[in-house]
Amino acid sequence: MLHSVETLILRDGGCCVIRSAEPEDAQRMLQYMKIMLGETPFLLRTPEEFDYSIEEEARILEGRKSAPRSLMLLAEKDGQIIASADLQSHGKKSRVWHRAELGISVRKDFWHQGIGSALMERLIAFAAQCGYEQIELTVEQKNRRALNLYMKYGFTVYGTRPHGVKYPDGNYDNDYLMVKMIQ
DSSP: OOOOOEEEEOTTSOEEEEEEOOGGGHHHHHHHHHHHHHHOSOSSSOGGGOOOOHHHHHHHHHHHHHOTTOEEEEEEETTEEEEEEEEEESOSSGGGTTEEEEEEEEOGGGTTSSHHHHHHHHHHHHHHHHTOSEEEEEEETTOHHHHHHHHHTTOEEEEEEEEEEEOTTSOEEEEEEEEEEOO
């Protein structure tokens, strides 16, 4: 699904553009993901495990764009992707048609600028527009910044998956399963 292009004024007075991801963004999206995977342990892949080609990434972005109940947003500043957020159906089966999954990431040097909140608001509004009844996500227990954002927007923890993530050093973190009811 497409989202119109809009300018967001950041808390520091700068601005960024929020828009739908396009297949033409594949190269820059790959660069963004490599930066993100190097900045945070809170994504499921390590930098070494992220090995999509430009063509594969373009196909993924085309799939998000063409799916009527899916929305992938990018925030960009000075030609660089600085955040991304994605909402998609939990599945096509009638028994899960009411559920959506959400993911969001913001580059560390753009934290505390209101980008995560802006993306979250747009995805929640899109979910309601599509008739989803609930949005689900998984977040690592140690990821306090993300937890605070999700709780700010009405997500609640409904379960804990012990040892949901294992880090390269052998340590574990629990996953919180979170949900926001829309209707």
